[in-house]
Amino acid sequence: MNKNDFVVGVLTYIACLREKRCYSTAKSYQDALNSFKRFCGLEEIPYVYINKDTLVRYQSWLLAKGCSRNTVSTISVEKNCALAFSPLIKIPYVCGC
DSSP: OTBBBBHHHHHHHHHHHHTTTHHHHHHHHHHHHHHHHHHOOOOOOGGGOHHHHHHHHHHHHHHHHTTHHHHHHHHHHHHHHHTOOTOOOOOOOOOOO
């Protein structure tokens, strides 16, 4: 398990959500993660790979696939929350629904 991997961070957050019985929220995060992994074509995504350019391209990719702006916005918020688990960020993040 690589602590510098975005996927590991998101899966950690999903596990936390499930512990708190936030099953619907956990499923939304899992769906967003699966989508981002398809976009990247990777199973492991280093935190350093995720930058403004990558996220802008991902949003464009979602829109081109026919996702609504609301869906794209929701997925972006989920990505921002998951990024809080990055070892590069020193602020502790609290899991919640």
